[in-house]
Each structure stands twice: as structure tokens, then as C-alpha cells.
Amino acid sequence: MMGESSLAFILFCLAIILIWQAVAEAGFWPDYIFPSPAGVLFAIIHGIGDESFLHGTIASLKRMALGFGLALMIGVALGVGISQSRLLERTLGTLVLGLQTLPSICWLPLALLWFGLNDKAIIFVVVMGAVGSITMAISSGISNVPPIYVNAARTMGARGWSLFSEVIFPAALPTMVSGARQGWSFAWRSLMAGELLYVSAGLGLLLQMGRELNDINQVVAVMLVIMTIGFLIERLFFTTIEEDVRRKWGLGKRKA
Amino acid sequence: MKKARKVAMAPERGAVEISIQGVWKEFLMKNGRLSALEDISIDVRKGEFLCVIGPSGCGKSTLLSIIAGLTTPERGRVLIGGKEVKGPGRDRVVMFQESALFPWLTAIQNIEFGLKMKGVREKERKGLALHYLGLVSLERFGNSYIHELSGGMKQRVALARALAMDPEVLLMDEPFAALDALSRDQFHKELQEIWMKTGHTIIFVTHNVSEAVCLGDRVVLFTYRPGKVKEEFCIEYPRPRESRGAPKLDAIESKILRELEVEYARYREEMLHDGRV
Ligand SMILES: Nc1ncnc2c1ncn2[C@@H]1O[C@H](COP(=O)(O)OP(=O)(O)OP(=O)(O)O)[C@@H](O)[C@H]1O
Ligand SMILES: [Mg+2]
Numbered sequence: 104m105m106g107e108s109s110l111a112f113i114l115f116c117l118a119i120i121l122i123w124q125a126v127a128e129a130g131f132w133p134d135y136i137f138p139s140p141a142g143v144l145f146a147i148i149h150g151i152g153d154e155s156f157l158h159g160t161i162a163s164l165k166r167m168a169l170g171f172g173l174a175l176m177i178g179v180a181l182g183v184g185i186s187q188s189r190l191l192e193r194t195l196g197t198l199v200l201g202l203q204t205l206p207s208i209c210w211l212p213l214a215l216l217w218f219g220l221n222d223k224a225i226i227f228v229v230v231m232g233a234v235g236s237i238t239m240a241i242s243s244g245i246s247n248v249p250p251i252y253v254n255a256a257r258t259m260g261a262r263g264w265s266l267f268s269e270v271i272f273p274a275a276l277p278t279m280v281s282g283a284r285q286g287w288s289f290a291w292r293s294l295m296a297g298e299l300l301y302v303s304a305g306l307g308l309l310l311q312m313g314r315e316l317n318d319i320n321q322v323v324a325v326m327l328v329i330m331t332i333g334f335l336i337e338r339l340f341f342t343t344i345e346e347d348v349r350r351k352w353g354l355g356k357r358k359a
Numbered sequence: 360m361k362k363a364r365k366v367a368m369a370p371e372r373g374a375v376e377i378s379i380q381g382v383w384k385e386f387l388m389k390n391g392r393l394s395a396l397e398d399i400s401i402d403v404r405k406g407e408f409l410c411v412i413g414p415s416g417c418g419k420s421t422l423l424s425i426i427a428g429l430t431t432p433e434r435g436r437v438l439i440g441g442k443e444v445k446g447p448g449r450d451r452v453v454m455f456q457e458s459a460l461f462p463w464l465t466a467i468q469n470i471e472f473g474l475k476m477k478g479v480r481e482k483e484r485k486g487l488a489l490h491y492l493g494l495v496s497l498e499r500f501g502n503s504y505i506h507e508l509s510g511g512m513k514q515r516v517a518l519a520r521a522l523a524m525d526p527e528v529l530l531m532d533e534p535f536a537a538l539d540a541l542s543r544d545q546f547h548k549e550l551q552e553i554w555m556k557t558g559h560t561i562i563f564v565t566h567n568v569s570e571a572v573c574l575g576d577r578v579v580l581f582t583y584r585p586g587k588v589k590e591e592f593c594i595e596y597p598r599p600r601e602s603r604g605a606p607k608l609d610a611i612e613s614k615i616l617r618e619l620e621v622e623y624a625r626y627r628e629e630m631l632h633d634g635r636v
Contacts, residue, residue: 251455251457251459254424255455255459255461256476257429257446257447258428258429258447258451258453259449259452259472259473259524260473260477261476269472269475269476273461274463276463352462352506353462353505353506353507
């Protein structure tokens with residue numbers, strides 16, 4: 104099953120590369136406007152060889168790890184608070200929902216004014232990208248725990264912290280994991296936007312450098328790297344955890 | 360002045376374990392109040408097997424929830440072993456109408472859950488859980504997750520989880536309602552055997568008359584909304600009883616069935632008249 108679909112995907116990629124190569128060779132556009140697969144491949148090999156991709160990736164992932172870690176901590180605290188108090192739900196909960204409609208890159212100018220031209224500003228944008236989804240997922244996960252689980256646990260003597268850690272938390276976990284995945288993907292998009300606008304190391308810088316040097320092969324190569332890393336973390340890491348949890352919980356596949 | 364009320368109580372001697380005293384329960388609805396339970400008084404003796412029967416919506420689950428300490432009544436109180444119920448306690452365990460097993464735990468971990476809350480140490484816990492898993496003949500499925508079990512197996516795990524708590528009182532809310540007739544007969548046999556060994560005080564809610572007659576020392580029939588004790592039937596017949604075929608039990612069964620029919624007629628009438636269920 105899996106083998107069949109990955110085979111189909113590989114064939115699909117090969118076909119695209121062949122068509123791409125054919126169009127590039129036909130020479131409708133000069134090669135500084137339309138890159139060729141070979142040129143991009145060379146840029147990738149070059150980027151790997153001089154370790155610029157590695158350092159860029161490490162710089163970006165460090166920011167992600169820091170920002171996402173902070174967002175997790177803040178999101179869990181806010182989410183638990185909102186789920187426990189009607190008042191917080193109506194005030195803070197509504198505010199978080201409202202802020203979620205603001206693309207988090209819009210925080211960058213403010214962050215630059217607050218923190219100056221440094222990493223703090225960009226990490227702030229990452230935090231703002233992830234924290235809303237995480238908060239909402241934690242609070243809705245907790246408030247939608249079926250009361251029957253809580254009641255059953257209470258008749259078996261679960262109280263306070265043990266009720267939370269042994270019943271409410273695991274019951275809400277599938278929703279929380281989905282929220283974390285969504286938070287990560289928002290944060291990743293904001294980070295890339297941030298690194299393009301305010302340039303200092305990272306994959307966004309490499310992309311921007313490609314443009315400044317008029318090196319279209321480098322631009323496309325970095326785009327492929329960004330896509331691959333996004334795919335690996337979002338699809339493989341988070342989605343695998345999410346599906347594992349859902350399978351174990353007997354929930355079946357998530358739609359779409 | 361309290362008015363004298365009829366208290367349903369088994370004739371045999373023995374200490375009263377559960378004393379339900381003048382319990383009333385109302386729910387606030389959009390279009391007014393709904394009186395679910397009205398002046399319920401029942402005494403249950405230690406080790407008695409009491410069945411509560413009544414039409415759908417007469418407040419059976421509500422009563423169990425009050426005894427469990429999960430719902431507070433508007434009036435009246437419940438005493439367990441002489442102490443007033445103020446909240447949930449380990450002396451009472453509920454086997455809920457719908458499956459309340461935890462899907463994130465395996466069968467054996469579900470059984471261990473209550474023991475863990477009780478503070479039983481891990482080693483001891485495993486042994487006890489295995490014992491109760493054996494009692495419901497599910498040794499081979501200890502490591503299965505709940506969604507991997509059939510409906511009947513789930514109810515077995517739920518029973519084992521309740522028994523593992525070793526409570527004084529076992530509150531069972533239509534635990535076998537969703538099972539086929541043959542599995543239910545098997546459950547009836549096993550439950551009686553377990554109960555005869557352990558001597559729990561059981562309140563068993565059902566709307567299946569033959570089940571009530573097969574299991575109960577006594578059957579209390581509720582009226583349809585508001586739920587009131589309409590009649591009680593003592594069933595003196597040797598155990599373990601078969602689910603079918605005893606003429607004396609059949610006679611009681613048809614008597615109860617006739618009474619229940621009357622309540623169901625009221626239920627249907629009310630549904631026709633104001634569309635409420
Ligand atoms: N939390 C609640 N809020 C409002 N109404 C409720 C609530 N719980 C129960 N009721 C109402 O109280 C009545 C009794 O409900 P209950 O669940 O106790 O019935 P039951 O006898 O267990 O029925 P069934 O045999 O169908 O399980 C019903 O009419 C129901 O609508
Ligand atoms: Mg019920």
C-alpha cells in the first residue's frame with residue numbers, strides 16, 4: 104500500500120523533472136529567469152558542500168525550537184486557564200480567537216520596535232504564530248472531555264491533580280496534538296516570512312541572498328530545502344504522532 | 360411535620376446498607392421544570408441484589424447518579440452504611456450505561472486505574488487486575504485497547520474494573536442492554552456467581568423485565584415521569600437462576616410486565632402530546 108503510493112510519487116517527480124528539463128532546454132527564457140534541473144541540483148550540491156544549507160537550517164530550526172517551546176508553555180498555561188474559567192473563556196478566549204485572524208508576521212514591525220534588530224524579535228513572531236492554535240486546542244480539548252470519563256474516574260477516587268493528569272489530559276491529548284501540529288505549521292510559515300524581511304542567518308537569509316546575487320538556481324534550491332524540512336517535520340513527525348495517538352485512542356483517521 | 364412515606368424494603372433481616380430517604384430531583388429545562396424523581400425512598404440491605412425497573416426517562420440513571428454522589432438531589436438524602444452521601448466515594452462504584460472505559464488505556468490498565476487511585480502499589484495492582492480479568496474470562500485480552508474489543512468484552516472489562524475496586528456497593532446502569540440475548544444470559548449466570556461469592560450490595564437498573572426477575576432479590580418498579588416507586592416485588596427463588604424457563608419466575612415476570620406496560624402507555628401518550636421524549 105505504502106510502497107505503491109510512494110512509487111507513484113517518485114514516478115510523478117521524475118516526470119516533472121523531465122518536463123522541466125525539456126522546457127529549460129527549449130530555451131524560451133534565458134537561464135537566469137528559468138532555472139534548469141541540473142542547475143538547481145548543482146546549487147543544492149554546492150549548498151550542502153559548503154555547509155551553508157546546514158548552518159541555515161540549524162539557525163532556522165533553533166529559532167523554531169525556542170519559539171515553539173515558548174509557545175507550548177504559554178499556550179498550555181493559557182489553554183488550561185481558559186478551560187477552567189468561564190470568565191477567562193469569554194475574555195481571554197475571545198481575544199485569542201480574534202488575534203488568530205491576524206497573520207503573525209504582522210507582529211514583526213512591533214517586535215522590531217520592542218526588541219530591536221535581533222533574534223528576540225523573530226522568535227517573538229514565531230511564538231505569536233503558534234500560541235493561538237495551541238491555546239485554543241488545549242482549552243477546547245479539555246472542555247470537550249466527555250463528562251462520563253470524569254464521572255467514572257471520580258467514582259474510582261480520582262481527585263484534583265490525579266484526575267487531571269490521569270484522565271483529563273490523556274482524554275484531551277488527540278485534540279492537543281492536532282493543535283500543536285497546526286501551531287507548528289503557522290509558526291514555520293511566520294519564521295520564513297520573518298527571515299526574509301529581517302535578514303540574519305537562517306534559510307530565509309539564504310533565499311534572500313539568492314535573489315540579491317541574481318542566482319535563480321540558489322533560490323529554487325533553498326525553496327526545495329525549506330519545503331523538504333517543512334514536510335519532514337510537519338508531515339512525518341507531527342502527523343505520525345497525531346495518527347499514532349488517534350489510532351491508539353480508537354479515533355480513526357482525521358479527515359483532510 | 361413529615362408525612363409518613365412508604366419505604367420499600369426487603370423482608371429479610373440484615374443491616375440496611377443503602378438508605379434512600381425522600382429523594383426529589385428536578386431539572387431546569389428551557390420550557391420549565393422537569394420533575395425526574397419524586398419522593399423516592401428505598402432501603403437496601405447489605406448483600407441484597409436490588410433491581411430497579413421503569414420506562415425510559417423515568418429517572419433510573421439519575422437515581423444511580425445521586426447514590427454515586429455525582430448529582431445532588433433537591434430534597435432528601437442517601438445514606439450508605441449510615442453515613443450521608445456528600446460526593447463520590449470508593450465505597451460505591453458505578454458501571455455506567457454507556458461505556459466509560461478509558462480508550463487511551465489497555466483493558467488491564469483500565470482495571471488497574473481504580474487501584475492506582477486507591478494507592479495500591481504497582482506490583483500488587485498487576486496481580487489484582489489479572490485476577491479480575493480472569494474472573495470475567497478475558498485473560499487473553501489484557502493488552503488490547505478498548506476499541507479493539509467487542510461490545511460484550513467491553514462490558515466484561517467494565518465489570519472487572521468495578522469489581523477490582525472491591526466496593527461495598529455496586530451500582531449498575533443497564534450494563535447488558537446492548538448485548539444479544541445469549542451473551543446476556545451468560546452474563547446473568549456469571550454475575551450471580553460472582554455476587555454470591557463476593558456479597559456486594561447491588562443496585563441494578565434495567566428496563567428488561569426478565570433480566571430484573573432473573574437477577575433481583577427484589578424488583579422495584581418506577582412510574583414514568585416523575586419517577587416514583589410504584590410497586591415492589593420480592594423474588595424468592597433459589598440461585599443461581601436461569602434466565603428463562605422457571606414457571607414461578609414467569610408468573611412474576613408477566614405481572615411486572617403488565618404494570619410496566621401501563622407506564623409505557625403513559626410514556627407514549629406524553630410523547631404524542633407534547634413531542635417530548
Ligand atoms: N443533566 C440533565 N439535564 C436535564 N435533564 C436531564 C438530565 N439528566 C436527565 N434528565 C432528564 O431526566 C429524566 C430522567 O433521565 P434518566 O437518564 O435518569 O432516565 P432513565 O430512567 O435512566 O432512562 P433510560 O432508561 O432511557 O436510560 C429524563 O427525562 C431526562 O431527560
Ligand atoms: Mg438511564
